[in-house]
Amino acid sequence: MAKKKTLKNDDIDEKKRLELYNSQYLIRVAEQRAYDLFLENLVKGTSHLSLGQEAIAAGFATAMQENDKSFCTYRGHAHTLARGASVVGVLGELMQRDCGLMRGKGGSMHLTDTSKGVMGSYAIIGAHLPxxxxxxWRAQYMGHDDVATVFFGDGTTNIGAFHEALNYAVVYKLPVVFVCENNNYMEYTPIESITAVKNPAADRASAYGLDSIIIDGNDADEVYRTAQVAYSKARSGEGPSLIECKTYRQSGHSRADPGAYRPDGELDHWKKNNDPITRYRSRLIEFGVKQKIIDGIEENIKRVVDEATEEAKSSPVPPEEILTTNVYANGGWAWRN
Amino acid sequence: MAQLTYREAVAAGIAQEMERDETVAFIGEDVARAGGVFKATVGLFDKFGPKRVIDTPISEQAILGAAMGAAMTGMRPIAEIMFSDFLAVCWDFVANEMSKSRYMSDGQLKCPLVVRTGNGGGSRFGAQHSQSIENWAMAIPGIKVVAPSTPADVKGLLAASVRDEDPVIFFEHKSLYAIKGEVPEGEHVDTLGTAKVVRPGKDATIVALALMVPRAIQAADKLMTDHGIDVEVVDIRTLVPLDMKTISSSVAKTGRLFTVEENPRLCGWGAEIVSIVVDELFWELDGPAVRITTPHIPLPAADNLEDITIPSVDRIYSKILDVLR
Incomplete structure (x- = not known):
């Protein structure tokens, strides 16, 4: 019989576990807040939430070192928050206020915080993989030790840039980790119904000489451990990894999409039996973390998100004079003399 | 001064910048060991080795994406897209990514890279290997657009493009690769956003780009010889930034404007220039502003057909003569 795991014999210590929980819980509360603010018409345009997918963002970001780079999709709030970007900056950007990370010039789909290694969120499927x-390539060329992680959805595996990027990364043995968040749906369509293979990322790995890696994306510990292996491989010059994380999007695709295309009971099943936050909270307790400590984390995060919400609400809209700034490197937009 | 061909000037420009700056590296299909399909990058691989001069797979999206990711994080890559027509398969990176990331991130992201590409007709390659697409690029805010007509400009403007902080699409004209010209010895760096009067005149202004520049000069010489019409030719050199000052002062002097464009007529770059001139210099004009362009058709392969499609010396000459007489 396997020895029961305890905090003492486990490879992830309590400090790290609380970090992982903190990160997941922050994403959960901030994303729920984003949804509420959308319904209040305070988040404008669109918004793609990672509710239910928090463990992936938390697990990878927690395994990263400070100079690592993240490249995200329009479903990028979670990854931006997980790298430590300011909650005011994120919510402010979603609300298109002057306090936003990009002062309202990018919006929800393009969250960027280069000071935290978040090298942008991109809304054309596949583009950020290359x-x-x-x-x-730059890290390898210049002898830097950072790794690039690129997060994308299951739908991305069917676009050409995915395949070009994988081949390219393997050919030159580049320190990049490709993370597919398979949440079962390519927008509104079940991914399995429009993909030639069952596991859209992992089943393609062999075409590029990569290991087929499938993990439980709703288990932050498993994500964290897998990320550590991939990063150490990348940092030791052994090239890229492709990791398919099985997860489930508890929200609609975007905006207020009710997800009517989902079979009855599916969402409830995932929420009840396989919610990453609930699972992780149980594990913390199982591993002997005091309820008080968990409550403290949750209280603190709620307070942080509440305060950030108020700060963002009271922030002015961006001033009109920034309309034409930062088109070109000289700060302006002049295309002629 | 050294005599270099246009294609030798490409390699010379890249070499000059790679010697100066370790962060400059060069990627593309068949560009390294083979020296490029147009032989414009011969010798670079031998000189700088496989770390800095890299043969890539046929993956245009990966090429531009990789260049962009490297540029965002501290390099100054030069990427080759073999034929400008192929930019259509990676246009996302030009139209949506490198051009917009600085703006969307409110200045957090930068993209100092150069995309070199073989542009233009005259090689009898047909509709998918001959287009002039500089006007596609010009329509996108956030990038710069360069198209030199001489070996000296190739080297000087390429160097300026590499040193520029913005993404630059650098259009080399395939039918100019073999021409020879004087190129300054030693380091040569030009300035983006500067047009040049390459043939002074007083009766009319031709504004031209790339292959159309030598044709415009020849037509102007013939108009002078045959009819004593003295035409000034302005080589735009960079479409973005656009040096309207040079163009406008020429038009103000001559009172007549002709554009000679290889891009197809609709929304060609000349339309923008004519519109600016009509807006700002209307009372200086002594007659209509006239565009001489490739018609709004795909390019044919047959030599006789291609020759009547792209503006020729004779067509430029006759059109100007018709209009001025």
């Missing part, structure tokens, strides 16, 4: 490859 960019992450380029960042990894």
């Amino acid at each position: 960019m992450a490859v380029g960042s990894a």
Whole structure:
């Protein structure tokens, strides 16, 4: 019989576990807040939430070192928050206020915080995979020890840039980690119904000489351990990894999409039996973390998100004079003399 | 001064910048060991080795994406897209990514890279290997657009493009690769956003780009010889930034404007220039502003057909003569 795991014999210590929980819980509360603010018409345009997918963002970001780079999709709030970007900056950007990370010039789909290694969120499917490859090329070329991680959805595996980027990264043995968040749906369509293979990322790995890696994306510990292996491989010059994380999007695709295309009971099943936050909270308790400590984390995060919400609400809209700034590197937009 | 071909000037420009700056590296299909399909990058691989001069797979999205990711994080890559027509398969990176990341991130992201590409007709390659697409690029805010007509400009403007903090699409004209010209010895760096009067004149202004520049000069010489019409030719050199000052002062002097464009007529770059001139210099004009362009058709392969499609010396000459007489 396997020895029961305890905090003492486990590879992840209590401090790290609380960090992982903190990160997941922050994403959960901030994303729920984003949804509420959307319904209040305070988050404008669109918004793609990672509710239910928090463990992936938390697990990878927690395994990263400070100079690592993240490349995200339009579903990028979670990854931006997980790298430590300010909650005011994120919510402010979603609300298109002057306090936003990009002062309202990018919006929900393009969260960027280069000071935290978040090299942008991109809303054209697939484009950021080659960019992450380029960042990894620079690291290899210049002898830097950072790794690029690129997060993308299951739908991305069917676009050409995914395949170009994988081949390229393997050919030049670049330090990049490709993370597919398979949440079962390509927007509104079940991914399995429009993909030739069962596991859209992992089943393609062999075409590029990569290991087929499938993990439980709703288990932050498993994500964290897998990330550590991939990062150490990348940092030791052994090239890229492709990791398919099985998860489930508890929200709609975007905005207020009710997800009517989902079979009855599916969402409830995932929420009840396989919610990453609930699971992780149980594990903390199982491993002997005091309820008080968990409550403290949760209280603190709620307070942080509440305060950030108020701060963002009271922030002015961006001033009109920034409309034409930062088109070109000289700070302006002049295309003629 | 050294005599270099246009294609030798490409390699010379890249070499000059790679010697100066370790962060400059060069990627593309068949560009390294083979020296490029147009032989414009011969010798670079031998000189700088496989770390800095890299043969890539046929993956245009990966090429531009990789260049962009590297540029965002501290390099100054040069990427080759073999034929400008192929930019259509990676246009996302030009139209949506490198051009917009600085703006969307409110200045957090930068993208100092150069995309070199073989542009233009005259090689009898047909509709998918001959287009002039500089006007596609010009329509996108956030990038710069360069198209030199001489070996000296190739080297000087390429160097300026590499040193520029913005993404630059650098259009080399395939039918100019073999031409020879004087190129300054030693380090040569030009300035983006500067047009040049390459043939002074007083009766009319031709504004031209790339292959159309030598044709415009020849037509102007013939108009002078045959009819004593003295035409000034302005080589735009960079479409973005656009040096309207040079163009406008020429038009103000001559009172007549002709554009000679290889891009197809609709929304060609000349339309923008004519519109600016009509807006700002209307009372200086002594007659209509006239655009001489490739018609709004795909390019044919047959030599006789291609020759009547792209503006020729004869067509430029006759059109100007018709209009001025």
